[in-house]
Amino acid sequence: MLNPVVTVMTKAARIGGNVLLRSINKLDALHVVQKERMDYASEVDADAEKAIIKELRRAYPDYGIVGEEGGIVPGKNGRYHWVIDPLDGTSNYLHGFGHYCVSIALVDNGEPTDAVIFDPLRNELFTASRGAGAQLNERKIRVSERKELAGAMIHTGFPPRERARVGAHLECVRELLNQAEDIRRTGSAALDLAYVACGRADAYFEAGVKDWDVAAGVLLVREAGGKVSDFKGASTGRMDGVGPETRQLIAGNLRVADALQKVVASSGYAAAFNAFAS
Numbered sequence: 001m002l003n004p005v006v007t008v009m010t011k012a013a014r015i016g017g018n019v020l021l022r023s024i025n026k027l028d029a030l031h032v033v034q035k036e037r038m039d040y041a042s043e044v045d046a047d048a049e050k051a052i053i054k055e056l057r058r059a060y061p062d063y064g065i066v067g068e069e070g071g072i073v074p075g076k077n078g079r080y081h082w083v084i085d086p087l088d089g090t091s092n093y094l095h096g097f098g099h100y101c102v103s104i105a106l107v108d109n110g111e112p113t114d115a116v117i118f119d120p121l122r123n124e125l126f127t128a129s130r131g132a133g134a135q136l137n138e139r140k141i142r143v144s145e146r147k148e149l150a151g152a153m154i155h156t157g158f159p160p161r162e163r164a165r166v167g168a169h170l171e172c173v174r175e176l177l178n179q180a181e182d183i184r185r186t187g188s189a190a191l192d193l194a195y196v197a198c199g200r201a202d203a204y205f206e207a208g209v210k211d212w213d214v215a216a217g218v219l220l221v222r223e224a225g226g227k228v229s230d231f232k233g234a235s236t237g238r239m240d241g242v243g244p245e246t247r248q249l250i251a252g253n254l255r256v257a258d259a260l261q262k263v264v265a266s267s268g269y270a271a272a273f274n275a276f277a278s
């Protein structure tokens with residue numbers, strides 16, 4: 001059974017999703033800012049995050065916040081943090097491309113314990129609690145049963161903050177396409193991980209992701225029977241704003257994730273990150 005906190009998170013995610021839906025017909029009028037090179041945010045991101053936080057704080061006023069727009073806000077309870085991406089897939093949203101979501105994780109001392117990813121356009125709600133499994137619209141989900149890379153559908157991303165390593169990334173893609181069926185770049189790390197959790201994708205890998213991009217999705221994959229690691233096969237580390245600023249991530253079922261990690265290493269992509277890279 002999912003933890004009761006997921007009910008609160010679900011309500012907050014739906015409120016955030018409604019904020020996104022209210023503005024999809026007035027994209028040209030939105031105020032958009034460039035946070036970093038090729039990394040944008042709009043007033044909708046900020047409005048959705050404020051609405052989400054307001055709802056979460058009604059029930060849990062002492063928890064800290066790690067938000068994409070508002071940054072880290074310590075809580076009176078230093079153990080728990082909400083890790084929030086109010087609009088994962090902002091570029092898709094601003095271009096009118098219908099693939100984006102709200103992502104919320106509850107993190108206990110750096111480890112995700114509860115997760116909600118909500119796709120407002122498709123009305124798809126992905127939920128998980130540690131030890132209780134993962135669900136899509138209240139039905140239990142599992143990662144795919146594929147046993148090898150052959151025939152696999154793999155998702156990845158090309159975040160602007162990692163363009164300096166794009167050559168190594170493309171070499172990895174080239175090697176993967178010798179075995180995998182295809183590779184998709186959807187523009188939403190949270191939905192990529194949710195799709196791995198429910199078997200729509202066999203695996204996912206990306207560098208340059210931040211805690212709010214992946215915290216909820218990591219728990220979903222784990223609770224759906226999958227594996228998550230960094231590019232060298234190691235643990236992903238804390239996800240409450242205390243760990244690395246950005247990270248590399250591999251996710252899939254046990255066999256495909258291991259096979260994918262070996263290609264990431266053999267292609268030279270893993271070696272493109274030194275011991276101090278985040």
